[in-house]
Amino acid sequence: MKEWLIPLLCGALTGMVSAWGVGGGTLLLLVMTLVLGVDQRTAQGINLLFFLPTAAAALFVHRKNGFLDRPTVRQAAPWGAAAAAAGAWIATFVDPAVLKKPFALFLLYTGASTLVRSFLPQKEKKSGSG
Amino acid sequence: MQAQWSTRLAGAGAGLVNGLFGGGGGMVLIPVLSRQGRLKDRQLFATSVAVILPVCAVSAAVYLFRGSVPLAAAAPYLVGGALGGILGGKTYGKVSTLWLRRLFAAFVLYGGVRYLL
Structure with missing residues (x-):
């Protein structure tokens, strides 16, 4: 269980x-x-x-x-899908250890920028009827 | 024109990250779309999910094709995820996520350090 x-x-x-x-x-x-x-x-x-x-x-x-926002989806999705195919292909071929350091850098960048943005003033965060 | 290209490149960057690391594409896409300043928060998030969904589907298909996903192990996560997703969608905007976001950021930083060592 x-x-x-x-x-x-x-x-x-x-x-x-x-x-x-x-x-x-x-x-x-x-x-x-x-x-x-x-x-x-x-x-x-x-x-x-x-x-x-x-x-x-x-x-x-x-x-x-x-x-x-449909225009944004139409612009970004095809490029994203093509790059994803390439990225996933690489990820399933190389030794996972090779991707550890790049992933670490991505995480550090992501964590830091998420933290910084959480302290910046938000523009109408909870607008609308909720 | 310029915004169009930054949207396309953000899509490509999100796709690459998503495929390579098995997730995190939204972390590339959302800041770029946010900087363009055309979309409000809720639109921004919903739109990025709509972009990442096909991106994830392509990545997942490649992983499956390459035999990197044990479906039996994945099943309980998926069932839980669908339930959580519906609940989260219904309660979206009703919960203040500021401290949750900071907690998440701290966890990601911790993850970064763990992966670096």
Whole structure:
């Protein structure tokens, strides 16, 4: 029971906070590798799969509320998908150890900038009807 | 014109990061879109999810094709994630996330140090 209960709870918690805009797709990944001891490549694969239903569920609600900017999606998505194919191909070929340092730098940059931005004045953070 | 290219490049950067590291594309995309200043917070976030979703689908397909994802191990995370996603979507904007964001940032910094060592 424990083998699936802890992952289920971790999934639910990270799914919820990432729907709030906190977590950015790296939270579960870090929970898996640093806390639960899942190996790097498996964790990356699970993290990718994980995002699909979570994002689809969140997107369904956001779209109904009319929050999607279609021109931005049309511009960014094809480029993103092409680069993702290349990145994923590389990631599944090289030794995961090779990507550890670049990932560390990405995390340090991300953590620092998230922290800095959280202290900057926000422009109408909780506008609308909530 | 310039905004279009920065959007495309941000998409490409997000895709590369997402594919390489298995996540985190939103961390590249959101700051760029935010700096463009056209979208409000909620639009910004919803739009970035809409971009990252196909990006993730492509990455996941490659990982699956390369045999890097054990589906049985992934299943409980996915079920939990869907439940959490629905709950989070419904409660979006009703919860102050400032301290949660800072906690997350601290955890990411800790992760960065752990990966560096």
